[in-house]
Structure formats: structure tokens, C-alpha cells
Amino acid sequence: MAGDSSAQGMRWHWQDLDYAGIDAEQVRGSDELFLLLCSASFMESGSSTYTRNLIEYFADDAPVAAWLNDHWEPEELQHGRALKAYVQHVWPDFDWDAAYADFFNEYGKLCTVGELEPTRGQEMAARCVVEMGTTTYYQALNAVCSEPVLRDLTWRIRTDEVQHYKHFYHYFLQYRKSDGLKRWQVAAALWRRVAELRQSDTDVALRHAVAWRFGHAPQDYEAMSKRVFAIMAHEYPIELAVRMVMKPLQLSSRLQRWTERPVAALTRRLLLQ
Ligand SMILES: [Fe+2]
Numbered sequence: 001m002a003g004d005s006s007a008q009g010m011r012w013h014w015q016d017l018d019y020a021g022i023d024a025e026q027v028r029g030s031d032e033l034f035l036l037l038c039s040a041s042f043m044e045s046g047s048s049t050y051t052r053n054l055i056e057y058f059a060d061d062a063p064v065a066a067w068l069n070d071h072w073e074p075e076e077l078q079h080g081r082a083l084k085a086y087v088q089h090v091w092p093d094f095d096w097d098a099a100y101a102d103f104f105n106e107y108g109k110l111c112t113v114g115e116l117e118p119t120r121g122q123e124m125a126a127r128c129v130v131e132m133g134t135t136t137y138y139q140a141l142n143a144v145c146s147e148p149v150l151r152d153l154t155w156r157i158r159t160d161e162v163q164h165y166k167h168f169y170h171y172f173l174q175y176r177k178s179d180g181l182k183r184w185q186v187a188a189a190l191w192r193r194v195a196e197l198r199q200s201d202t203d204v205a206l207r208h209a210v211a212w213r214f215g216h217a218p219q220d221y222e223a224m225s226k227r228v229f230a231i232m233a234h235e236y237p238i239e240l241a242v243r244m245v246m247k248p249l250q251l252s253s254r255l256q257r258w259t260e261r262p263v264a265a266l267t268r269r270l271l272l273q
């Protein structure tokens with residue numbers, strides 16, 4: 001069954017984490033950590049909606065559909081399950097299920113097949129951007145927290161996201177060839193998805209996390225999200241982000257060197273300000 005944590009081939013299981021050993025006092029006082037973890041748990045738990053769209057798009061490519069179904073989706077859902085368990089352990093008063101249902105009501109409408117890229121190769125490139133986004137997110141989160149169970153959890157998830165990136169990249173190479181993609185088409189797909197990373201999805205998750213925990217007015221939400229982003233920006237692995245975004249362009253090493261700096265500046269502006 002999709003999302004079953006007993007799915008074959010997973011490198012770890014959410015029950016493996018030492019929830020009883022969490023040093024809750026170390027994290028409970030941090031509103032920022034709550035928001036980072038809670039919004040991530042919402043996004044990961046909602047990933048099955050996106051997977052349905054992707055599986056439809058790649059339905060006649062059996063290996064890709066099988067990987068999405070049997071590996072990618074259960075792993076993303078497991079990230080959600082593990083983060084939810086962590087949040088519930090540290091903040092037991094928070095009604096995660098009700099908040100998530102409210103979040104999903106809005107988020108589910110944002111995921112439509114129409115938002116996929118025009119060609120499959122471009123969609124694979126776009127998926128590389130998404131996995132870059134999660135890899136760097138969990139790497140930064142790992143760097144900002146010191147609670148040992150949370151460090152363990154964020155690093156496990158980070159490692160999975162790198163593997164997802166590698167899979168999508170491998171499929172991208174195949175489709176780039178069969179679709180006959182030009183480099184500008186790849187660049188356009190990368191650009192579109194990078195620009196999207198800071199928009200809708202993450203915003204929806206964060207907004208619901210804030211509303212259900214603090215019930216603040218919209219102006220408080222703005223201030224809070226700025227504080228959360230500032231914390232992450234401090235530890236954000238920008239060079240890694242740039243390398244992962246640019247890899248599908250397959251530039252010569254000279255061209256790569258010339259473009260890395262302006263792309264890093266642009267990425268920083270887009271993602272961190
Ligand atoms: Fe994930």
C-alpha cells in the first residue's frame with residue numbers, strides 16, 4: 001500500500017527514532033523550530049497528492065511509475081509521519097490532525113496536473129529543483145538544531161532527499177535525450193521551479209502552522225515567517241543549492257565557473273530574502 005511504512009527497501013523506518021529520548025525542554029521554547037518542523041510535516045504528509053499527478057504523467061513508463069509508487073511516495077510520507085511524531089511528542093497540546101486537515105483543504109487544490117511541465121524531461125529537471133529544495137532545507141535545519149533526536153531525524157531525511165534528487169536526475173538524462181530537449185528549455189523549467197519554491201506551497205503550510213498554534217493576525221504571520229527564514233538563511237548551504245540546480249544544464253566547467261556566482265546571488269535573493 002502506498003505510504004505503508006513497511007514498504008520494502010526503505011533505508012529506515014519512522015519507528016526507529018528514539019522519541020522517548022527526545023530532550024523536549026531543549027526545543028519546546030522555540031516557536032521558530034515548531035514552525036519549521038510543523039510546516040515540513042504538512043508538506044511531506046501532503047506529498048501523495050503530487051505523487052498521483054506525477055504517476056499519471058509517467059503512467060506508461062513502468063520503471064519511473066514503480067519507483068514513484070514504491071519508493072519515493074512511501075519515503076516522503078514517512079518523512080511526514082516522523083516529523084508529525086516529533087511535533088506531537090514535544091508539543092502535545094497542538095492538534096496536528098485538525099491543523100493538517102485545514103492545511104490540506106487548501107493545499108490539495110494547488111496540486112493539479114496542469115501545473116506539471118510541458119515535457120517529461122522538463123518535469124524531471126523541475127523535480128531535481130524540488131529535491132534540491134528539500135535537501136538544503138533539512139541540511140540547514142540540521143545545522144540550526146542541537147537536540148540529538150532531531151539532528152538524527154533531519155539528517156536521515158536529508159539523506160533520502162539526496163537519493164531522490166539522484167533518481168530524478170538519472171531519469172532526466174534519459175528524457176532529455178528522448179525529448180530532444182534544448183538547454184534553454186531545461187533552463188526555463190529550472191527557473192520556473194526555483195521561482196515557485198518560495199511561493200504558494202511553503203507559504204500555505206507555514207500560514208496554517210502559525211494560525212493553528214498562535215492564531216495570529218496576518219501581520220504577525222509576516223513577522224514570524226521573516227524570523228523563521230532569517231534563521232534558516234544563516235545556515236543555508238547556498239553552494240550546494242547552486243550546484244544541484246545547475247547540474248541538469250550540463251555546462252562545461254569553464255561556463256559553470258563563470259555562472260556560479262551570479263546564480264548564487266540570484267538564488268540567495270529568491271530563496272532567502
Ligand atoms: Fe521528503
Ligand SMILES: [Fe+2]
Binds near residue numbers: 076131134160
Ligand atoms: Fe524528496
